[in-house]
Amino acid sequence: xxxxxxxxxxxxxxxxxxxxxxxxxxxxxxxxxxxxxxxxxxxxxxxxxxxxxxxxxxxxxxxxxxxxxxxxxxxxxxxxxxxxxxxxxxxxxxxxxxxxxxxxxxxxxxxxxxxxxxxxxxxxxxxxxxxxxxxxxxxxxxxxxxxxxxxxxxxxxxxxxxxxxxxxxxxxxxxxxxxxxxxxxxxxxxxxxxxxxxxxxxxxxxxxxxxxxxxxxxxxxxxxxxxxxxxxxxxxxxxxxxxxxxxxxxxxxxxxxxxxxxxxxxxxxxxxxxxxxxxxxxxxxxxxxxxxxxxxxxxxxxxxxxxxxxxxxxxxxxxxxxxxxxxxxxxxxxxxxxxxxxxxxxxxxxxxxxxxxxxxxxxxxxxxxxxxxxxxxxxxxxxxxxxxxxxxxxxx
Numbered sequence: 466x467x468x469x470x471x472x473x474x475x476x477x478x479x480x481x482x483x484x485x486x487x488x489x490x491x492x493x494x495x496x497x498x499x500x501x502x503x504x505x506x507x508x509x510x511x512x513x514x515x516x517x518x519x520x521x522x523x524x525x526x527x528x529x530x531x532x533x534x535x536x537x538x539x540x541x542x543x544x545x546x547x548x549x550x551x552x553x554x555x556x557x558x559x560x561x562x563x564x565x566x567x568x569x570x571x572x573x574x575x576x577x578x579x580x581x582x583x584x585x586x587x588x589x590x591x592x593x594x595x596x597x598x599x600x601x602x603x604x605x606x607x608x609x610x611x612x613x614x615x616x617x618x619x620x621x622x623x624x625x626x627x628x629x630x631x632x633x634x635x636x637x638x639x640x641x642x643x644x645x646x647x648x649x650x651x652x653x654x655x656x657x658x659x660x661x662x663x664x665x666x667x668x669x670x671x672x673x674x675x676x677x678x679x680x681x682x683x684x685x686x687x688x689x690x691x692x693x694x695x696x697x698x699x700x701x702x703x704x705x706x707x708x709x710x711x712x713x714x715x716x717x718x719x720x721x722x723x724x725x726x727x728x729x730x731x732x733x734x735x736x737x738x739x740x741x742x743x744x745x746x747x748x749x750x751x752x753x754x755x756x757x758x759x760x761x762x763x764x765x766x767x768x769x770x771x772x773x774x775x776x777x778x779x780x781x782x783x784x785x786x787x788x789x790x791x792x793x794x795x796x797x798x799x800x801x802x803x804x805x806x807x808x809x810x811x812x813x814x815x816x817x818x819x820x821x822x823x824x825x826x827x828x829x830x831x832x833x834x835x836x837x838x839x840x841x842x843x844x845x846x847x848x849x850x851x852x853x854x855x856x857x858x859x860x861x
Contacts, residue, residue, distance in 0.1 A: 471588065471634075473511050474565055476554050477504070477574035478524025483677040486774045486802065489755075490762040492526040493675050494574045495533055497771040498684050500729060503675060504530065506577050508539055511570075514581055514588065518542040520564060521574075522557040524550040529763040536767050555650045559641070567638045573631040575675035583666055584632055592664035593637035594657050598627040599668040605629060605651075606658075606665075614665050616658035618651045629654070630668060637661070682804055685773075688734050689857050690805050692796060692823075693725075695739035695775075697815035697834055698846075699761065708743030710753055717764065721833075721846035726769035728853065735765075736803065737775040738795045738812070744779030754779075774799070790814075791821035796828065811856055813849070829856060 481488035487496055494504035504521070511519055523530045523545050531545040546564065548557050558565065570588065578584060578597065587595050596614060598606050606627040609615050617625055639660065644653045657663070674680045696702045696709070701716040703709055725735060737758075743749030758775045765772045776795050778788040787794035796812060799805070812823040815834040823830035831852060833843040843849035 470568075471516055472565060472569045473516050473519040473572060474558070474569050475504070475507060475519060475521045475572045475574050476557065477521050477530060478527070478548055478550065478552060478554075478557055480525045480550060481575070481675070484675060484681060485678065486776070487678065487681065488525075490758050490772070490775050491766070492523075492530055494521070494523075494530050495526075495763065495766055496675055496681065497734065497766070497773065498577070498673055498675075499688075500732070500771060502533065502766060503574060503577060503673070504534065505537060506673075507572060507574070508534075508537060508541060508543065510577070510581060510584070512539055512541045514584055516541060516570070519544070520561065521545045522548060522561060524548050524552060524557070526759060526763075529759065529766075532763055533767055553649070555644055555648050555653070558650070559645055559648075562641050567640065568636050569634075571631065571633040571635060576631045577673040578630065578632060578668060578670070579672055580668070580670040583668060583670065586666045587632055587634050587664075590634055590664040590666075591636075593635075593639065593661040594654075595634040595664035595666070596654075596658075597630050597632040597666050597668060599630055599672070600626055601628045602626070608665075613662050614658055616651075616655045616663075618649070618655040627667070630672065634664075678802075685734065685803070688732055688771075690734050690736060690803060690810055691728070691853070692799055692810065692812040692828070693735055693737050694812075694814035694816070694819050695737050695761075697836055698813055699737065699765075702815070702836065708741070708746075708748045709757065710743065710749045712757070712760075715757060715760070722765070722768050722770060724846040724850050725765075727850075729769055729771045731854075731857075733857065734771040734773050736773055736799050737761075738790075738799055739775070740778050740790050740795075740818075742778075742780065742782055742789075744777075745781035745784070751779075774802070791818035791825070793822050793826035796822055796826040800826065800828070809857075811853070813846070813853075 477494045481493040495502040527547040534543045603621040603623050604625045604627045607625040647653045776799050778795050780786040807827045811829040813831045815836045817837045820830040832841045
């Protein structure tokens with residue numbers, strides 16, 4: 466079978482709770498790494514190595530994944546198949562057996578191997594099952610019997626010196642036959658590793674993992690971060706004491722977005738920090754706020770803006786909490802969560818309280834628009850671009 470005839474299958478349905486708070490607004494396939502969502506990297510790689518069809522098994526924020534994939538300029542056929550969020554990887558696969566077939570390459574949406582040559586070696590294998598593994602002190606795979614491998618189901622063990630990273634090539638009907646009995650992917654792989662003489666390739670180069678927040682922060686260490694206010698910066702501001710509580714009033718400030726997309730291309734990611742007292746006054750429901758922020762995240766992602774999180778203070782203005790701007794708590798929380806250096810972080814807002822919160826947090830403020838009393842003359846993000854770039858001279 467040529468690479469052209471092989472289908473890639475990407476498991477992309479889980480909520481990625483260990484990646485919170487990033488995963489609260491983005492599914493793992495859309496989390497940006499080095500300037501583009503993980504799923505874009507995976508699809509570009511699959512196309513490079515000669516595959517013509519990829520099936521993405523979605524669940525959590527499935528519409529966002531499909532919406533983004535429709536924007537990709539790719540020659541590979543992309544099929545998104547939606548399932549319930551609660552489904553296990555095994556059930557997602559079983560539900561789509563007829564679309565997948567018995568010959569496919571199985572990937573996880575949170576791992577990306579940087580070496581195409583390594584993946585090509587997997588594809589060239591003539592074995593029924595071929596694994597991609599990396600050496601670890603504790604793992605779920607070990608090499609036995611003079612070059613065969615054994616996969617264990619359950620906790621990682623010290624006498625299993627490798628972990629399996631996805632990119633599993635399957636070329637046998639026994640996979641689905643076993644999976645439908647076991648209803649568990651790991652148990653199935655364990656049984657098949659004993660049933661067949663499985664092939665394997667050892668990863669020696671670097672790879673990217675979105676398995677948890679700490680791993681993601683390591684991947685971001687060369688990126689810069691700007692904190693943004695929402696209303697008046699990203700979305701048109703509502704009248705005083707009125708709140709965005711319906712989609713009809715959702716109005717992106719596209720001219721500002723164009724500049725943010727340029728900055729993303731230069732190596733900057735964005736975190737939003739916004740006061741939303743409409744939660745406390747019951748003018749905005751928690752469910753709507755989450756949904757509108759998920760919409761904002763996918764819209765910005767498609768626009769080419771690397772947004773990674775949204776922090777919210779939903780307290781009433783009379784509560785005197787530490788997170789509501791002009792106090793710095795929300796900004797300090799974002800700085801702590803993403804291990805940001807204050808000297809390399811700025812906050813862009815449009816009101817005096819944004820300026821005061823940034824100063825109190827120890828980071829540089831930039832104000833745009835005319836809703837503030839400060840002596841700054843940045844009508845828009847475009848007019849502030851020079852100062853932003855001067856703050857990050859290495860990017861200019």
